[in-house]
Amino acid sequence: MRIIFLTSVLLLLFSGCSQDKKVNNLDGKKLLEQKCTKCHNIDLPPKTFKDEKAPAMMAVAFHVVHFIKTEDESQRIPKAIAFVKDYVINPSASKSFCDKASLKTYGIMPSQKGKVTQDELQAIAEYMFSHFTEKNLNEAQLLENKLNAMPKGERLVLKNGCLSCHKVDKKIVGPAFRDIAKRKGNSLAVLMHSIKNGSKKKYASSKGAVMPAFKKLRDADVKTIAQWILSLKSQKDKK
Ligand code: HEC
Ligand code: HEC
Structure with a gap:
């Protein structure tokens, strides 16, 4: 893959x-x-x-x-x-x-x-x-080294086109991954569920834009991605 x-x-x-x-x-x-x-x-x-x-x-x-x-x-x-x-x-x-x-x-x-x-x-x-x-x-x-150095969750996010709607620190179409990580009540299970089934109207900032369902992603990969997103909560701000 x-x-x-x-x-x-x-x-x-x-x-x-x-x-x-x-x-x-x-x-x-x-x-x-x-x-x-x-x-x-x-x-x-x-x-x-x-x-x-x-x-x-x-x-x-x-x-x-x-x-x-x-x-x-x-x-x-x-x-x-x-x-x-x-x-x-x-x-x-x-x-x-x-x-x-x-x-x-x-x-x-x-x-x-x-x-x-x-x-x-x-x-x-x-x-x-x-x-x-x-x-x-x-x-x-160089590109291969860069990809290999990324956490697996980040690599999956890149590979699955999530970055067309999300950035780590900045809202674009969807909320910043860090804001998702910080949102109250957002547990591993909640994020996994949203990635698999999509989400709408949860974030006022997304102004009605919808998170599509990623049904085809393997559970293990969804978990790795959700864990990576949550890990951003405790990370220091970086550019
Ligand atoms: C059935 C297997 C096979 C196919 C198909 C094949 N090759 Fe080769 N090729 C080899 C082997 C084995 C060598 C290494 C031994 C040698 O130099 O003859 C080689 C070596 C070469 C070399 C010389 C390499 C050198 O360092 O001197 C060239 C040039 C080459 N192949 C080009 C091609 C091209 C172009 C194609 C497709 C049109 C192709 N080969 C299809 C097996 C194959
Ligand atoms: C077409 C744009 C788009 C793509 C592609 C997209 N998202 Fe989203 N995502 C959104 C929007 C919009 C929201 C906010 C939806 C809402 O308000 O409920 C969102 C929300 C989320 C949330 C938060 C869900 C929650 O329950 O808090 C997570 C996690 C998420 N996305 C992960 C991903 C991942 C992982 C991918 C790639 C596999 C991805 N997104 C791809 C647009 C997208």
Whole structure:
């Protein structure tokens, strides 16, 4: 669940800066997902598994860009793209930039001849070298660290879109979470009930706006969220 969420945040982040240039209207990202994820993990930051079939795509892109030989730096990406177009059809141990130990573990990549065209590979490779960059990796890692450092309740609130109507310290559509926490009679059970079933006309400040029911949230998550909201009561004011 968290991975799915992370991915969508990352997509939001990156859709603005990775220019997905389309080759003949081919979508490199989609093609990569269709044709390469059977073996290569495409998460950013990359995930590695115990019985993975191939190195993560981040590692592949990194290898190819950094190890390709070129006198002229402006040719680095075009050469990297040409390498991918050739390698996927005609892979070999002597061409691979993988170290010997990895090659032994994974075996040489099976040729994908007949499964992907040169135009599709052009689109895939262009996407690879605009998406799996050090800059995007660093940003993704920072975001992941930030999310990991949050209390779980806060992460759930972010993930479930509560922040479109609530802030910790300030009323927007709904009351500030801190004011909810401080309201007399608001126990864990009361908050859990309101999150699950919604609430209306309880807060004069919300001027008739309604708290929608979140029936689909798991009880355990509702509890974690309600506990987090209540914990804000005793927290010192912060910005
Ligand atoms: C059936 C599994 C499989 C599929 C599908 C697959 N690969 Fe691979 N790939 C591998 C393995 C295993 C390696 C590592 C061994 C090697 O370098 O040949 C590899 C290595 C590579 C390399 C060389 C990496 C390096 O560091 O030198 C590139 C480039 C590559 N893959 C691109 C792709 C692209 C692009 C696709 C989708 C069109 C794809 N692969 C689909 C298994 C696969
Ligand atoms: C569409 C806007 C909206 C969204 C989205 C929303 N809320 Fe609310 N929320 C409100 C409003 C408006 C109120 C005040 C309703 C009232 O006056 O009874 C409220 C009230 C509450 C209360 C106080 C209930 C009580 O009994 O005192 C809690 C707790 C709460 N929201 C939690 C959440 C959580 C957690 C989420 C996300 C899962 C969320 N809200 C998403 C608008 C929203």
